[in-house]
Amino acid sequence: MPRLRTPLGLTAAALLTLLLATALLAPMLWGDRAAAVDTGNILQGASAAHWAGTDALGRDVFFRVLVATRLSVALALLATGLGVLTGLLLGAAPLLVGDRAGRLVTAAVNIAVAFPGLLLALSFAVVFGVGATGAVLAIGFAIAPAFARLTGTLVASIAARDYIAAARIAGVGRFRVLTRHVLPNIAEPLVVNATVAAGGALLAFAGLSFLGLGVQAPSYDWGRLLGEGLTSLYVHPLAALVPGVAVVLAGLAFNLTGEAVARGIGQSTPLFTATRRRKDPRPVALAETAGDVVLAVEGLRVTFPTATPVRGLTFTVRRGEAVGVVGESGSGKTLTALAIAQLIEEPGRVRAERLEFAGQDLRNGPSRAQRRVLGTSLAMVFQDPMTSFNPTQRIGRQLAEAAQQHQGLSRRRAFDRAVDRLRAVRLPAPERRAHQFPHEFSGGMRQRAMIGMGLMGTPKLIVADEPTTALDVTVQRQVLALLQDVRHTTAAALLLISHDITVVGQVCERVLVMYAGRIVEDVPTADLSARARHPYTRALLAAVPHLGTDRNLPLTVIPGRPADPRETPVGCAFAPRCPYASDLCRREDPPLEGGVACWHADLTVAPPAEPARAGEPVD
Incomplete structure (x- = not known):
């Protein structure tokens, strides 16, 4: 992809590739070394044998950080996926379930957004319980409100576009309209925010595990390693510093890669390489309307x-x-x-x-x-x-x-x-x-x-x-x-x-x-x-310039302003602008009879020749 050929894109892609490769391979390559207990080398500093030293049981900190990459990244991606999917559904609720029910969902989202994300995560962690599953649910639902607010704003910005209306006229269902016509057009900011959310989820998981609410022993992620390293921070700082650096680099990998590829989103519609002429299919038979x-x-x-x-x-x-x-x-x-x-x-x-x-x-x-x-x-x-x-x-x-x-x-x-x-x-x-x-x-x-x-x-x-x-x-x-x-x-x-x-x-x-x-x-x-009989029709015709129009005179316009649809007029709506208006016009609205709705349709007096300078011109 051309977007990845920039220095920023190449750096981000390299970081993300390294992160995913480590998550995939580290447990297989160094799982045994990370789990090996050596009581003779407890809390040792950095050395050629142990690049980041050892922990309280003599286990190699560096290899434990590498092995913890898989669980840390997997849980963060699960939580991000849950939050993004929930946020998409909540944000697109007005499109999927209609405006009335959608307004209720939007109101609930706005209330949830008012609470800080970390506070929501801690509250949900208490509700869902201690452990990795509870942490995934807690962080996922904490991410959802902000993502739903963003999705709702973006969906509303294009919901009234003509191609959405065209799809609905064609009978395309609401969910298909969302997936085929709405989401591809708002994908760029959603991808960027999803990758930012993934980086935030990594940090949130580290925080919950650090507090003892996330991953539980004997499993471990970067947050647990941070908590274990904090106890010996002053005598062995690398035990806490290395997992912290891992969290930062992983967050950068997700965020920078998202920025690099987001601009290319939405241009992946399949391309047919060949088109063969076929006989037109028979159109669907429809019931004929009575008469013409x-x-x-x-x-x-x-x-x-x-x-x-x-x-x-x-x-x-x-x-x-x-x-x-x-x-x-x-x-x-x-x-x-x-x-x-x-x-x-x-x-x-x-x-x-x-x-x-x-x-x-x-x-x-x-x-x-x-x-x-x-x-x-x-x-x-x-x-x-x-x-x-x-x-x-x-x-x-x-x-x-x-x-x-x-x-x-x-x-x-x-x-x-x-x-x-x-x-x-x-x-x-x-x-x-x-x-x-x-x-x-x-x-x-x-x-x-x-x-x-x-x-x-x-x-x-x-x-x-x-x-x-x-x-x-x-x-x-x-x-x-x-x-x-x-x-x-x-x-x-x-x-x-x-x-x-x-x-x-x-x-x-x-x-x-x-x-x-x-x-x-x-x-x-x-x-x-x-033979136009209504004064408004004659005024529209008079307002159109033609080759014989005197260019030394101002263009003819219809005096006054169009009626305000917020105020139902009493009598004929055109009466305030009509040169033939009478008390009857201002009192009663004329019916459409004989092809014209005017009390004075039979008058043959032409409108005043002097054009007005002020008023609403006709496009």
Whole structure:
């Protein structure tokens, strides 16, 4: 490994190799000499015959320290393994058992972290009893709280990433998400802290054995040797100094080696050396939705303890139809998509009078049938292509995971299908690209690969959440064209979420305009420019610059600020910003009738021509 070729890495590797070799070989080579009693040479100093002198029974101290290496290292590694495993499970509890139970576990961990580790170890030693087994349990459980706190912080930092959401949409179980997608991305700090914990465990065992709570006679470790040497410290200091030096060197070996190799963790995804073209496997047969409706939503609400960002959405998406969703930030567009994909986490709540996708009722909580349908028939294309993929796994393996999970394909056949899907989204050299990591792709290539991931199944609906935001104009046009081609080829419906109303108008046949968690207008694209009836829709259109825009004038903006989702508005939410607002608008919220939710939808008076200088601009 290149990381070990530095002077620090070579030194650490040499120390660790020497330590492990000593632990393995010393009892076989020098066990008899370490146990030999010589009453004629009691408490002798260093000499050619005894390099570190002898103990109270005339046994060679140096050889006893070497033989004690095996037990000292083995017990420390056992305790470290127990502490790390326990800490991982406790720290990942919110991901494994849900937020509610996870918060209780986290609270208990925070209380345990408040106690010093040595105090915990001594307390557990009293509980588990004197001896090596009790010491292993005591030190392991004393290590666990700090490791759990670190794990919890790291897991929380990436739990909301798009590739985690993609894995969950694919139906990957919680434990598999943890082992395949979470732990590889947080492995570096965990490895470093585990090696530090191993060094600390060595010291802790030495301390417990020194106090008589650890290893018991006739067995001995470095701690017992320290205790025995302390009785003759002033006349024979080497008897205590040599085992102390052994503890320090062993701790350095673990810590320095961990630092050297941690940066290489997570890049070990297996690489296929050859890819054979096979005939595409037959996709999983799914129950057809009654009629042409792929997605049916009625009265959808998404609530949080302090806000209701989505309030009573009702719409349908038919087979092969392209529907755009537009609105300012905070209007509830992305939360609507996440609710459809069953990705709203606690404390969020999703309620709906009807929420059906591909013939499955999604209101009854996660089930095997739901996960199968979402994993094979719903394709999610997220906003940021860099966070859409797990950075520690190769692109081909990530695409293949859904096919293995839901279609029962072998590892090889799933990988072959992934290569074929990359070819379908027009990635050059798909066989080579499938073996590369996400950071080796450009932004447009990552977005194409994300669309390819959605095509691993038989998508009935493609949800594209601002898929071109981070891309330049040329790549943006290519990605939109690709979505159109995929839609026409597969007859899949498209739900395109965007800030840019003109982009949606070019791609979609129907546009849903959202404001403050509601659909305020449902308008065909052909009527968008000339026949939009809601003042908010007309304001969005007016805020988009075009070739005829006078560059000497400031850009048009929508006056005021978007509604705060933490405050449920009385009447029409757009009334404070609307030039046509009346007392009726401020008193009653208009229903969505005839494709528009506005009391004054039939007014033909154009908005004021004078642009406002202050307010919330449209992206």
